[in-house]
Amino acid sequence: MNHRSPVFVSRNNPKIKQIRSLRQRKGRDETGLFIVEGIRHIGEAVEAGMQIDSLSYAPDLLSSAYALELLAQQQARGTTCLALETAIFTSLADKENPQGILAVVRKPVWSLTQLHPDNFPWGVALVAPQDPGNIGTILRTIDAVGANGLLLLENSADPYHPSAVRASMGALFWVPVIQASFADFLQWSKGNSYTLYGTSAHDSHDYCLVEQYHFPLILLLGSEREGLSSEQRQACDLLLRLPMHGRATSLNLAVAAGVILYAMENSIADRGNQSEGRTSAKE
Numbered sequence: 001m002n003h004r005s006p007v008f009v010s011r012n013n014p015k016i017k018q019i020r021s022l023r024q025r026k027g028r029d030e031t032g033l034f035i036v037e038g039i040r041h042i043g044e045a046v047e048a049g050m051q052i053d054s055l056s057y058a059p060d061l062l063s064s065a066y067a068l069e070l071l072a073q074q075q076a077r078g079t080t081c082l083a084l085e086t087a088i089f090t091s092l093a094d095k096e097n098p099q100g101i102l103a104v105v106r107k108p109v110w111s112l113t114q115l116h117p118d119n120f121p122w123g124v125a126l127v128a129p130q131d132p133g134n135i136g137t138i139l140r141t142i143d144a145v146g147a148n149g150l151l152l153l154e155n156s157a158d159p160y161h162p163s164a165v166r167a168s169m170g171a172l173f174w175v176p177v178i179q180a181s182f183a184d185f186l187q188w189s190k191g192n193s194y195t196l197y198g199t200s201a202h203d204s205h206d207y208c209l210v211e212q213y214h215f216p217l218i219l220l221l222g223s224e225r226e227g228l229s230s231e232q233r234q235a236c237d238l239l240l241r242l243p244m245h246g247r248a249t250s251l252n253l254a255v256a257a258g259v260i261l262y263a264m265e266n267s268i269a270d271r272g273n274q275s276e277g278r279t280s281a282k283e
Contacts, residue, residue, distance in 0.1 A: 006059050006083035011091075015054055015082055019092050019104060025158045028107075034160035036103045037095055039067045044170030046070060051106040054080040058089035061100030071101070094162045107160060110176045112188045115149070117216035120176075122264065124257060125151040125185060127232060128223040132157045136167025137254035143171035145265040151218070152179045186235055194218050197264075198228050198236035199256065201249070207240040207260050213267040219260055224253050 009016065019035065021027030028034050033053055036045050043066065046052065055074055062068065075081050090098060124142055129135055135157060139150055152159060159177045180188075189196060195217045198204075220236060222228035233239060242256055251259070 008085050009082045011088050013082065015056070015080065015104075016084075016088070016092070019056065019102070022104065023094070023162075025161070028158065028160050032107050033104050034107060034165065035094070035162060036105050036165055037093060037098065037101075037162070038166075039064050039070075039099050039101060041165065041170055042067075042101060042103045043070060045103060045105055045173050046074075048170075048173035050108070050173050052079050053104040053106055054082065055101065055103050056082045056084055056089065056092065057102075058084050058086045058098075058100040060086045061089065061098065064099070067099070067101050095166075108176070110178045112151075112178055112180055112184060115176065115178070115188075116192055117194070120148045121216045122147050122268075123149045123151060123218055124261070125153055125189075125218050125220045126156065126223075126253075127182065127221070127228060128154040128156055128226070129253060130157050131224055131253070132159070132161035132164035133167045134224065134252070134254045135159050135161075136164035136169075136172065138257045139164075139168040139171040139175065139177070141254070141258045141261055142175055143168075145261045147175075147261060147265075149176040149178065151185060152177065153182045153185050182232065189218055192216065195238070196220050196236045197260075198222075198233055198239045199241070199260070200228060200233055200239040201241060201244075204239035204241040206243055207263055208243070210238070210240070210263070210267075213264045215268065217264070219257065219264065221253060221257055 022031070022033055022035050036042050052074060055071060057071060071081055089100065093102060124138060124147065126138070129152065142150055156179060158164065159172065165172055193216065195214045197213065197217060198220045199222070220228065220232070222232065240260060242251060242259060
């Protein structure tokens with residue numbers, strides 16, 4: 001970065017208006033763009049090879065040497081970098097006490113046809129999840145266990161909602177997220193010989209008692225409120241149950257996914273490093 005006084009842009013700048021529009025799903029869907037806030041998250045997006053449309057920053061808030069270097073690198077690449085007065089930047093930021101930098105990033109484009117057991121040996125499918133925070137947290141767990149991605153089926157919350165982006169802690173940039181109908185998902189999974197493991201509180205196997213999970217596989221979970229429908233349960237090869245010993249009758253969706261994913265990860269410990277087959281947004 002050069003050390004000349006920054007030229008601040010007006011709140012009426014078209015890019016500023018665009019950032020405001022991206023707070024709504026309609027704006028994200030229409031433009032194919034979404035917002036990433038915070039130094040660490042933007043650094044992850046850059047490292048993953050995501051396409052950065054623009055960077056906005058507040059010079060009075062931004063002191064991190066790493067962040068300033070990110071700005072310098074993006075300026076050198078020709079990325080639009082906007083200096084904003086603190087009040088304008090704060091009005092755009094979703095977080096309290098913002099770090100002084102946010103990026104507008106282009107969504108990667110994925111489809112089921114790009115995925116197959118060679119590059120997607122195992123992953124998670126969620127039917128109509130409504131909490132974007134759960135989506136982001138599950139993405140973070142998928143990354144942690146070395147699984148290969150997330151499939152969002154039917155009428156799902158937006159994985160590019162600011163809460164989902166934040167909760168994913170950068171995992172959103174490294175693993176594919178595909179949105180599809182349940183019918184298309186079922187045709188794809190059966191056509192590629194995936195084993196479908198669903199979750200159900202009734203007529204199912206205790207996940208702890210499964211001796212070995214068979215790959216390639218998909219862990220299929222229903223929505224936070226409804227769970228899997230009868231038709232969706234029937235499509236599964238095996239239904240799993242998490243034992244509940246207290247008064248609670250269910251676990252949070254992201255917690256349930258994490259418990260079962262780590263059990264599955266243990267099942268493949270002797271199968272070599274599954275992460276070798278992972279696909280990233282930069283490929």
